[in-house]
Amino acid sequence: MVEIKNLTKYYGHKAAVKNISFTIEDNEILGFLGPNGAGKSTTLNIISGVIPSTSGTVVINGFDIAQDPIKAKRCIGFLPEIPPVYPDMKVKEYLNFAAGLKGVPSVKRKVQVQRAMERLRITDVSNRLIRNLSKGYRQRVGFAQALINDPPILILDEPTVGLDPTQLIEVRNLILDLKRDHSIILSSHILSEISAVCDRVVVINKGEVQAIDTINNLEESSQANIVLKLKIQGNSRDVTKTASQVEGVIRVSNVTFIKTGIYTYNVEIASKDVRNSLLSALLMKKLEVLEITEEKKSLEQVFVNLINNSGNKKSSLEKLLEEMNSEDSTENNSEKNTNSDSKPDDKNKADKEEEQ
Amino acid sequence: MFALYKKELQSYFLSPAAYVVLAFFTLTFSLTMIMGISGASANLYEFSFSSIFYSNLFYLIFTLPLLTMRSFSEERKNGTEVMLLSSPVSVTKIVLAKFLATSTIFLIMMLVVMFHPIVTAINGKIILSRLICTFIGFYLCGLVYIALGILISSFTESILLSIVLSEALILLLILVDNLSNFSLFSSAPILSDLFDWLSNQKKFYTFSRGLFRVSDLIGYITEIFVFVIWTIISVEKRRWSRR
Numbered sequence A: 001m002v003e004i005k006n007l008t009k010y011y012g013h014k015a016a017v018k019n020i021s022f023t024i025e026d027n028e029i030l031g032f033l034g035p036n037g038a039g040k041s042t043t044l045n046i047i048s049g050v051i052p053s054t055s056g057t058v059v060i061n062g063f064d065i066a067q068d069p070i071k072a073k074r075c076i077g078f079l080p081e082i083p084p085v086y087p088d089m090k091v092k093e094y095l096n097f098a099a100g101l102k103g104v105p106s107v108k109r110k111v112q113v114q115r116a117m118e119r120l121r122i123t124d125v126s127n128r129l130i131r132n133l134s135k136g137y138r139q140r141v142g143f144a145q146a147l148i149n150d151p152p153i154l155i156l157d158e159p160t161v162g163l164d165p166t167q168l169i170e171v172r173n174l175i176l177d178l179k180r181d182h183s184i185i186l187s188s189h190i191l192s193e194i195s196a197v198c199d200r201v202v203v204i205n206k207g208e209v210q211a212i213d214t215i216n217n218l219e220e221s222s223q224a225n226i227v228l229k230l231k232i233q234g235n236s237r238d239v240t241k242t243a244s245q246v247e248g249v250i251r252v253s254n255v256t257f258i259k260t261g262i263y264t265y266n267v268e269i270a271s272k273d274v275r276n277s278l279l280s281a282l283l284m285k286k287l288e289v290l291e292i293t294e295e296k297k298s299l300e301q302v303f304v305n306l307i308n309n310s311g312n313k314k315s316s317l318e319k320l321l322e323e324m325n326s327e328d329s330t331e332n333n334s335e336k337n338t339n340s341d342s343k344p345d346d347k348n349k350a351d352k353e354e355e356q
Numbered sequence B: 001m002f003a004l005y006k007k008e009l010q011s012y013f014l015s016p017a018a019y020v021v022l023a024f025f026t027l028t029f030s031l032t033m034i035m036g037i038s039g040a041s042a043n044l045y046e047f048s049f050s051s052i053f054y055s056n057l058f059y060l061i062f063t064l065p066l067l068t069m070r071s072f073s074e075e076r077k078n079g080t081e082v083m084l085l086s087s088p089v090s091v092t093k094i095v096l097a098k099f100l101a102t103s104t105i106f107l108i109m110m111l112v113v114m115f116h117p118i119v120t121a122i123n124g125k126i127i128l129s130r131l132i133c134t135f136i137g138f139y140l141c142g143l144v145y146i147a148l149g150i151l152i153s154s155f156t157e158s159i160l161l162s163i164v165l166s167e168a169l170i171l172l173l174i175l176v177d178n179l180s181n182f183s184l185f186s187s188a189p190i191l192s193d194l195f196d197w198l199s200n201q202k203k204f205y206t207f208s209r210g211l212f213r214v215s216d217l218i219g220y221i222t223e224i225f226v227f228v229i230w231t232i233i234s235v236e237k238r239r240w241s242r243r
Helices: A042-046 A069-074 A090-101 A108-117 A135-146 A166-178 A191-197 A214-219 A237-247 A274-284 A299-309 A314-331 A335-353 B002-014 B016-037 B048-070 B073-076 B081-086 B090-113 B116-123 B128-155 B159-179 B189-198 B200-208 B215-242
Strands: A002-011 A012-025 A028-031 A057-058 A076-079 A153-159 A183-190 A198-205 A208-214 A226-233 A250-257 A262-269 A288-295
Touching: A002 A042, A012 A042, A012 A057, A012 A183, A012 A208, A028 A042, A042 A057, A042 A153, A042 A183, A057 A069, A057 B002, A076 B081, A090 A108, A090 A135, A090 B002, A090 B081, A108 A135, A135 A153, A135 B081, A135 B159, A153 B128, A166 A183, A166 A191, A183 A191, A183 B081, A191 A237, A198 A214, A198 A299, A226 A274, A226 B189, A237 A262, A237 A274, A262 A274, A262 A288, A274 A288, A299 B002, A314 B002, A335 B016, B002 B016, B002 B090, B016 B116, B048 B090, B048 B116, B048 B128, B048 B159, B048 B200, B073 B159, B090 B116, B090 B128, B090 B215, B128 B159, B128 B200, B159 B189, B159 B200, B200 B215
Parallel strands: A028 A183, A028 A198, A076 A153, A153 A183
Antiparallel strands: A002 A012, A002 A057, A198 A208, A226 A262, A226 A288, A250 A262
């Protein structure tokens, strides 16, 4: 268990982290969420004892990180943002060193190294130089280093950066598997990552905690009205008129043309009970409902709301949107790569043709 | 701590640095030795290993920074410093492990060049007490430079800057020796004594004559301690100000 109380960190006069308090229970995965520069890494670095705090305490399994650093550090495995690997070493050598550094007795060292390599699936690269490994493999070697001495608490700073989708799922499963006998604190700005594995979420922005809750509670609490997305065959004016007349419907908006006679509508309703009366009203008018989906507020919206509500200026929202775009772009990377590969070829061809 | 020491030692041989330094040191030592022997034309020729060690003291300016340049600079550059600081090892132990590992490399360097005195001893006569004292003096002087080099490396992230700064400061440390002879300082006996006490060359000189003076030993050890403790403070200080 990790208890963080009133943690504050100043860099000069600038506060990076202000009065943060939360606890990480045993066998729990805590998500640590916030835009870039929110103070995530600073907080994690303080928890793992890399940097001291200006004020406040971090107690790890009963040991204060400032008073009793050696004992406290024995309980944690830390994976920093940049995997802390020595490029000149081989994977196995490196993990052996990490085990020694973390005080694994030499008798157990071989077994522990083997186990960590199997868990992260890096056994096949065990005799390769870390310098020659790809980003994803380096990340996993760094992860293996964090759990080499089987610490009860794992602190993972963006563990899935640079992993391909299959590795991502593997690491996600590994984290869920580790949950059985570890408490894990996981930071990320990728929201789907957090919602996939975490039990509770701490949302942080500009060094301050915005919310601490379970994902479900966060989603429900900020969900005022339900938005239904309907795809209906029929005259759009009829549909709008009929829908607006139903009691409980707040607004019909975003009418989009799909093809002749078929439109999609966003209908905002006050509660779930309105849905049936809305549907029956539409069917009475012989309008054919082709599709109905409920627009659930995702964690992303919750996140945006939380950060907007805290009275922040536009700039942070813009940053956030940029981040979301960059997330999309990472997902589309594979496509882009193929495109960019083909483009130069085309250019070359064009050049050659011109020469001819 | 032993794991870190072992890794440091290993890393010297994973990169060409240790080999280059070892080769360069052997080369300069052998060359000075050859030059020393080639001067032996007359029947009455005094030839001593002390003078060879003495000239090699200056070559250390260029070789030892090559050993110490990476110790903290590279840790910081690779982001591995975070791993060391988050592991259950105190900063003191981290600094000591690095210092001891570099000292071991330097010891290996010196053991390799011991080849010359051994061959000389087989074919001729050697004053053992003088050789041993020179060896100790030379080693201690090298340790001072190593401690200084590691300190400089803890200041900066750039390896190049670390080399240049260490070389400049070691040179400065050697130049301090001559300061005590300046008429300006010799007129003030306290300053003169101070520089005299700081002088590494003078300490080495006593050692090289086969004299083992405790004051010189303490002088060297104090310098080493100051630099090592300063390194510990420097690393701790960076912990407080790092982002």
